[in-house]
Amino acid sequence: MKKIGLIIILAIFILFLNPNTALTCDVCAENQPAGLENITHGEGPTAIWDYIIxxxxxxxxxxxxxxxxxxxxxxxxxxxxxxxxxxxDNL
Structure with a gap:
């Protein structure tokens, strides 16, 4: 059982710590606001309400x-x- 948990934790770390898993394209990286570059594709948050939500x-x-x-x-x-x-009690 401990081996399965270790394998799952290791898989999660490999998945999320791999730098190539969530890189954006060059155009999207240029359009993102400062601090959020290379996180996601498309337009980033545009107003303060986006951050609040x-x-x-x-x-x-x-x-x-x-x-x-x-x-x-x-x-x-x-x-x-x-x-x-x-x-x-009924069992």
Whole structure:
């Protein structure tokens, strides 16, 4: 099991750390705003609202990730009246 996890982590690092995976063409790189060159094809963010929406989404996804991991690792469902016990008791 440890080997599979190691292989998956290694594959992710190779995929995301390879400099050729996400390079843009020369025309797109010239049209991107400063700081975002060579990230994506097409037109980059054009107004401040594009950045606000993007960073708002990043913050929401970050909170969602943190809380989902928190409640998956330690759910704190110790009460005998919790709904999961209805299913467990019927088995």
């Amino acid at each position: 993007s960073w708002g989404a990043v913050i929401i996804v970050g909170f969602t990730l943190v809380y989902s991991l928190k409640y998956l690792i330690k759910p704190k469902e110790n009460s005998q009246s919790h709904i999961k016990n209805i299913v467990i």
